[in-house]
Amino acid sequence: xxxxxxxxxxxxxGGDSFTLVDLHHLPSxxxxxKSQSKKVFESRPYVIAWVADITGRPAWSxxxxxxxx
Numbered sequence: 001x002x003x004x005x006x007x008x009x010x011x012x013x014g015g016d017s018f019t020l021v022d023l024h025h026l027p028s029x030x031x032x033x034k035s036q037s038k039k040v041f042e043s044r045p046y047v048i049a050w051v052a053d054i055t056g057r058p059a060w061s062x063x064x065x066x067x068x069x
Contacts (some may be wrong), residue, residue, distance in 0.1 A: 007046035011053070022054050029055060032065070 006013060014021040028053055033041065041048050054060070 001044055001047065003047050003050075004044040007050050009046065016053065018057070022050075026054060026060055026063075 003013070010016050011023075012018050012022050032038065033051065033055070041051055
């Protein structure tokens with residue numbers, strides 16, 4: 001997976017800082033991590049660490065709090 005290679009070289013997709021590249025992935029990741037696809041992410045250590053990092057951001061938690069279940 002290209003993401004695993006890229007994230008083995010830097011903390012975020014665009015480099016060592018959180019950028020719009022990472023932000024763009026949050027909505028999709030939110031749904032994918034609730035599906036069977038989660039196994040694909042969990043099998044890649046750099047990818048799952050990145051997912052945990054960006055989905056654990058306080059601002060993203062605030063966004064999720066505004067979404068009705």
